[in-house]
Amino acid sequence: MNKVNTKTLKGFKELLPAEQMAFNKMLETIRKTYELYGFIPLDTPVLERAEALLAKAGGETEQQIYQFTKGKTDYAMRFDLTVPLARFVAEHERELTFPFRRYAIGKVYRGERPQAGRLREFHQCDIDIIGKGDLALSADAELPNIISSIFTKILPNNTKFTIRINNRKILNGLFEWLNIDGVAAMRILDKLDKIGIDGISKELSEIGVEQNKIDSIISFSEITGTNEEILGQLKAMTIDNKAFQDGVTELQQVSSSMTQIDLSIARGLAYYTGTVYETTLDQYPQVGSICSGGRYEDLAGTYTNSLLPGVGISIGLSRLFDQLKTLELLELGASTPTKVLILSIDEDVKAKLASELRDNGIPTETQALNKLDKQLKYANKLGIPKVIIIGNDEVAKKQYSLKDMVTGEQQTLTKVDILSNLLL
Amino acid sequence: MNKVNTKTLKGFKELLPAEQMAFNKMLETIRKTYELYGFIPLDTPVLERAEALLAKAGGETEQQIYQFTKGKTDYAMRFDLTVPLARFVAEHERELTFPFRRYAIGKVYRGERPQAGRLREFHQCDIDIIGKGDLALSADAELPNIISSIFTKILPNNTKFTIRINNRKILNGLFEWLNIDGVAAMRILDKLDKIGIDGISKELSEIGVEQNKIDSIISFSEITGTNEEILGQLKAMTIDNKAFQDGVTELQQVSSSMTQIDLSIARGLAYYTGTVYETTLDQYPQVGSICSGGRYEDLAGTYTNSLLPGVGISIGLSRLFDQLKTLELLELGASTPTKVLILSIDEDVKAKLASELRDNGIPTETQALNKLDKQLKYANKLGIPKVIIIGNDEVAKKQYSLKDMVTGEQQTLTKVDILSNLLL
Numbered sequence: 001m002n003k004v005n006t007k008t009l010k011g012f013k014e015l016l017p018a019e020q021m022a023f024n025k026m027l028e029t030i031r032k033t034y035e036l037y038g039f040i041p042l043d044t045p046v047l048e049r050a051e052a053l054l055a056k057a058g059g060e061t062e063q064q065i066y067q068f069t070k071g072k073t074d075y076a077m078r079f080d081l082t083v084p085l086a087r088f089v090a091e092h093e094r095e096l097t098f099p100f101r102r103y104a105i106g107k108v109y110r111g112e113r114p115q116a117g118r119l120r121e122f123h124q125c126d127i128d129i130i131g132k133g134d135l136a137l138s139a140d141a142e143l144p145n146i147i148s149s150i151f152t153k154i155l156p157n158n159t160k161f162t163i164r165i166n167n168r169k170i171l172n173g174l175f176e177w178l179n180i181d182g183v184a185a186m187r188i189l190d191k192l193d194k195i196g197i198d199g200i201s202k203e204l205s206e207i208g209v210e211q212n213k214i215d216s217i218i219s220f221s222e223i224t225g226t227n228e229e230i231l232g233q234l235k236a237m238t239i240d241n242k243a244f245q246d247g248v249t250e251l252q253q254v255s256s257s258m259t260q261i262d263l264s265i266a267r268g269l270a271y272y273t274g275t276v277y278e279t280t281l282d283q284y285p286q287v288g289s290i291c292s293g294g295r296y297e298d299l300a301g302t303y304t305n306s307l308l309p310g311v312g313i314s315i316g317l318s319r320l321f322d323q324l325k326t327l328e329l330l331e332l333g334a335s336t337p338t339k340v341l342i343l344s345i346d347e348d349v350k351a352k353l354a355s356e357l358r359d360n361g362i363p364t365e366t367q368a369l370n371k372l373d374k375q376l377k378y379a380n381k382l383g384i385p386k387v388i389i390i391g392n393d394e395v396a397k398k399q400y401s402l403k404d405m406v407t408g409e410q411q412t413l414t415k416v417d418i419l420s421n422l423l424l
Numbered sequence: 425m426n427k428v429n430t431k432t433l434k435g436f437k438e439l440l441p442a443e444q445m446a447f448n449k450m451l452e453t454i455r456k457t458y459e460l461y462g463f464i465p466l467d468t469p470v471l472e473r474a475e476a477l478l479a480k481a482g483g484e485t486e487q488q489i490y491q492f493t494k495g496k497t498d499y500a501m502r503f504d505l506t507v508p509l510a511r512f513v514a515e516h517e518r519e520l521t522f523p524f525r526r527y528a529i530g531k532v533y534r535g536e537r538p539q540a541g542r543l544r545e546f547h548q549c550d551i552d553i554i555g556k557g558d559l560a561l562s563a564d565a566e567l568p569n570i571i572s573s574i575f576t577k578i579l580p581n582n583t584k585f586t587i588r589i590n591n592r593k594i595l596n597g598l599f600e601w602l603n604i605d606g607v608a609a610m611r612i613l614d615k616l617d618k619i620g621i622d623g624i625s626k627e628l629s630e631i632g633v634e635q636n637k638i639d640s641i642i643s644f645s646e647i648t649g650t651n652e653e654i655l656g657q658l659k660a661m662t663i664d665n666k667a668f669q670d671g672v673t674e675l676q677q678v679s680s681s682m683t684q685i686d687l688s689i690a691r692g693l694a695y696y697t698g699t700v701y702e703t704t705l706d707q708y709p710q711v712g713s714i715c716s717g718g719r720y721e722d723l724a725g726t727y728t729n730s731l732l733p734g735v736g737i738s739i740g741l742s743r744l745f746d747q748l749k750t751l752e753l754l755e756l757g758a759s760t761p762t763k764v765l766i767l768s769i770d771e772d773v774k775a776k777l778a779s780e781l782r783d784n785g786i787p788t789e790t791q792a793l794n795k796l797d798k799q800l801k802y803a804n805k806l807g808i809p810k811v812i813i814i815g816n817d818e819v820a821k822k823q824y825s826l827k828d829m830v831t832g833e834q835q836t837l838t839k840v841d842i843l844s845n846l847l848l
Contacts, residue, residue: 004479006515006727014512016519020465036782038762038789041444045436046470046531047490055428057634068492070535076488087437091430095440097759097805101789102441107470121469138792149782193773204528214804301787303430308668335521338462350589358573365525368562376785381521385658 011112011120013318016381017335026154030125030315031105033150036143039127041102045100045204046107049083050074052087064110077109081126082299082312089130090303098132101140118332119318130299139274139294143313144258145185147279147291150315156329160282161290164262167251168272168294170234171263174220175246183210183218183235186266192221215337224264230261230277231423250274273297277313287323334383336363340422341379343369344390353400353415364420379405388418435536435544441759442807450578454549454739455529457574461566463527468532469506474498476511479726505550506723507737513554513576516725522556522564535542543742547555552736553834554723559733561677564699564719567684567737571703571715574739577778580753584706588686591675592696592718593659595687597668598644602637609633609641611688616645637659647687654685660841669713697721701737711747715739723754758807760787765803768814777812777824777839786846803829812842 008014015023016364036039050067050308053076062143066077078084081104089100105125111117127146129139144163151161175182188203195203204214216237223233234248254275266276274295281287293313300308304407324330344350350366357364365384367375369391379387389401402418403410413421432438438445468501474491477500490501502508505528513524529549536542551570553563565661568587575585599606607705612627619627621642628638639660659673678683678699689702698719705711715738724732748754763786774790781788789808791799793815803811813825818836826842827834837845 003727003729004476004511005473006476006511008469008515009471009499010475012471014466015466016516017464017466020467026463032703034783035761036761036787038765038787040441040760041448042438042442043447045432047433047436047545049429049433054431066492066494067492070490075433087428087430090427091432092440097802101760109471121471136792142790143490190799202684248750303427305427313683336462336464336525337459341462361460363460366566368560369761378521 005073009120011118013119013322018198019325020329021334021337022128022330022332023317026321027105027123027125027317029153030150030317031103032148033153034105034127036105036126037146039101040227042085042102042104043106044078044088044104045276046076046086046109047075048078050076051082053115055077055083055113058421059111064112067107079110080108081106081124081314082128085126085128085130086300086308087171087303089168089308090300090306092304093132093143093304098130099135099374100130102130103127114419119322122316122318126313127297128310128314130308130310133309135311137250139257139302139311140250140397143277143293143311144254144256144266145294146312147277148258151279151291154227154332155281156324159329162280162282163259163266164278164280164292164414165251165255165259166209166249166252166261166263166265166276167274168276169243169247170275171252171266173241173247174217174239176243177239177241178209178216180213181207189221192264193424199385205329208314220263227297228260229254230263231255234263247274271296275311284323284327287320287327290320290323326338334385336384338363338382339363340386340388341375341384341386342366343372343375345369346390346395347391349390349395353390353418356415356419357422360419360423376405386422397424432447432636433544435542437543437746443749443754445758445761446754446756447741451529451547451549452747453577454574454741455527457570457577458529458549458551460573461525461551461570463525465692466512466526466528468502468505468512468528469535470502471499472502472508474500474512477502477507478726479507485534488536490533490535503534504505504532505530505548505738506552508552509550509552510724510725510732513732514527514724514730517556517728517730522552522554524549525561526554543746546697546740546742549739549741552723552734554734557731557733559735561674563735564674564678565680566734567701567717568680570582571701571737572682575703575715576658579705580748580755581751586700587683587704587715588673588689588704588706589679589683590687590689590700591671591678591698592690592700593667593671593698594675595671595690597665598641598663599673600667601665602633602640604633604637605631613641613645614690616688621645644687646787651679651683651685654687655679657688657744664820671698695720697811699735708747708751711744714744714747724725758809760806760808762787762789762808764788764810764812765799765808766790766812766814767796768812769793769800769816770814770819773819774816777814777842780839780843781846784843784847795823800827800829810846 017287061079065079067074077395107121108124111120147163159304175185184207186237188200190341191198223230231252265276272294276294277292278289279291282290291313297309298307299310340357342350342354354366387403394400397415399412400418401410402413469802485503489503492499497557531545532548533545535544549646571587596606606633612624616624625638627844647654655676689700696718700718701716702713703715704713715737721733723729723734764781766778778788778790779834811827823836823838824842825834826837
């Protein structure tokens with residue numbers, strides 16, 4: 001009989017046990033850290049009214065959305081966690097307390113052409129702080145602490161990362177002061193790495209920017225150094241523009257020892273309006289940003305008349321996990337949560353011990369004691385670290401054998417000693 | 425300007441913070457308990473090849489599936505977690521260790537007509553134990569312990585539940601012995617509650633079942649009592665049929681003080697082949713089964729030639745949560761994970777204390793100390809239990825004010841005392 005194809009579709013991944021355990025551990029660390037900083041969990045439907053999701057999409061994103069009609073309803077699958085947040089806050093505005101600190105961890109869907117590093121289903125882990133009417137800049141200053149706390153915990157040892165920040169007002173202000181089209185100029189500046197300063201000068205000149213203004217942009221783009229040095233050079237530019245000055249002041253207040261100011265990051269022209277964040281791996285720049293975000297003036301203008309400014313970041317965990325795997329940086333452990341396998345000839349002794357171990361938070365499996373070799377092989381393959389063996393002798397003496405599957409060492413211990421050994 | 429409709433679609437729910445916190449707590453308890461019993465996490469894509477998902481669907485289910493085409497691909501959204509498990513095990517058979525104990529917690533999608541208690545997107549929480557070639561009956565006996573452990577923890581106080589078990593072989597054997605069509609007879613027996621014994625006799629007679637056989641079915645359907653009494657009466661029937669006898673033996677081995685044998689439960693004619701489970705709330709029979717499952721002979725025949733028998737259960741958490749809400753049994757707590765809000769005039773003192781609290785696992789929010797009334801109101805609305813106030817006096821004396829938001833009591837404490845107070 002012909003069997004049905006069991007491979008997942010392109011762009012859709014599933015993990016084997018040891019990988020899934022490692023992935024879940026990272027996800028759980030992110031979740032716990034978000035909660036340690038007082039973010040409230042939120043879960044919105046994966047399927048929404050197409051009209052509601054598309055209201056905030058556009059261009060490339062809109063083409064990627066999975067959309068379909070069933071009955072009389074036009075459905076779309078969520079492509080990020082920000083649009084559903086906007087809709088949720090607009091819908092439940094009166095039931096929420098502001099500033100609303102929410103986290104959302106879930107899968108999102110983008111039907112892009114699959115290519116290296118691009119997934120069609122992936123986990124995002126987002127936090128946002130939403131104000132009503134206004135939102136203090138201290139919210140922007142708080143986020144790098146959270147990013148730092150998470151990546152210190154989830155990245156493999158010695159994987160250094162840098163949290164880069166910038167403020168969109170600075171560049172906006174500069175363009176305003178120079179009286180040139182920001183969108184066009186920005187598109188050219190984004191090519192710095194590719195075409196160099198000469199190439200940029202040439203292209204700016206081609207769209208009619210005067211030479212003295214090109215010089216200002218070039219000298220701006222050459223600003224580097226420590227946070228203090230960069231802030232010093234920005235102030236030294238003495239640019240008489242409010243947005244520029246506000247941007248510098250905000251950047252000064254948000255920057256800290258945890259962040260590196262990087263005037264070259266911009267993160268999406270339309271959406272972000274103030275602070276922007278990117279996070280990169282020092283030794284692996286090719287991975288790109290593993291955690292990005294920024295400040296926006298108004299979350300939900302499409303859905304409500306209330307002004308809802310916010311600031312947020314997103315970790316694309318599926319992509320990060322994939323990249324760490326490719327770089328061979330993933331440290332895989334066991335293929336099961338089980339810490340002890342009890343093999344016993346006595347059903348009651350087994351059940352009682354298993355129950356005590358589980359009450360103490362120790363994941364435990366049990367089996368009748370037979371085919372010992374097969375059982376030990378099972379434990380070994382899964383990476384179960386300890387096996388307790390309870391045979392006739394052990395039941396009579398009320399002592400149990402504890403076998404360490406790593407060293408192979410076997411000890412005969414009382415129940416109390418077994419418990420303290422396992423609780424170590 | 426016209427604003428876009430922000431309501432979720434019919435059959436799609438989203439929860440407010442306090443509800444979401446309560447829901448997540450239940451989900452987390454289920455997840456942890458599954459892991460305490462050594463189940464391995466598995467996550468499969470929400471979108472699959474339509475061909476792969478539909479291979480195992482059929483009838484009513486197939487009509488409910490969300491299906492669509494994008495590009496050249498026919499997609500379907502998963503409508504349960506068992507079909508993806510079957511496909512996964514078939515695909516990765518050689519990479520897995522058997523018996524394969526897996527849990528899956530995730531959303532599934534069914535485009536049914538929305539009606540009371542029916543959701544189109546809902547969480548299922550499944551465990552299955554899959555053997556290769558065979559699977560010991562001890563697996564069937566293990567599951568009621570897990571069900572019991574979970575519902576003891578997640579149901580509101582004093583909500584009693586009963587885990588009902590049966591074995592499909594008994595009824596199959598009975599029908600075989602009676603030499604009547606099981607499917608038709610079963611359909612009639614399922615109406616017992618509605619049409620009573622007389623109605624059933626009449627309908628069985630109409631499909632041509634002889635009176636002596638009807639008497640056997642009726643006396644079978646009247647068996648009740650304790651597990652021992654039921655098993656005794658089944659044996660007393662002295663029915664000379666292997667399936668019947670096997671069923672009774674298995675039922676005896678799987679039943680325990682945690683389960684109630686209930687010969688009336690059957691759970692899906694085609695799929696389950698041995699033990700079946702249902703779990704009901706004693707005071708709220710109208711809720712129906714909150715956790716069901718059973719033993720199946722072959723998980724993945726559509727996808728592989730290997731024989732993969734298994735046993736599993738599923739908790740429909742979204743539906744249970746909804747029902748508990750309707751019954752006003754849900755105990756809602758705070759609207760935030762935050763346990764302490766620190767309000768401080770000193771940025772460094774605040775950051776240091778917050779960091780220590782978080783290192784001790786205490787979810788902490790911080791704010792500059794101004795607009796105290798507004799901040800206390802914020803804490804109050806969210807249900808943050810404690811507020812630490814650090815003003816000029818406090819910084820000078822290195823003592824902090826700790827306000828209990830429930831009692832209103834305020835104490836001045838050293839940092840050490842604050843920590844021990846909060847870690848209680």
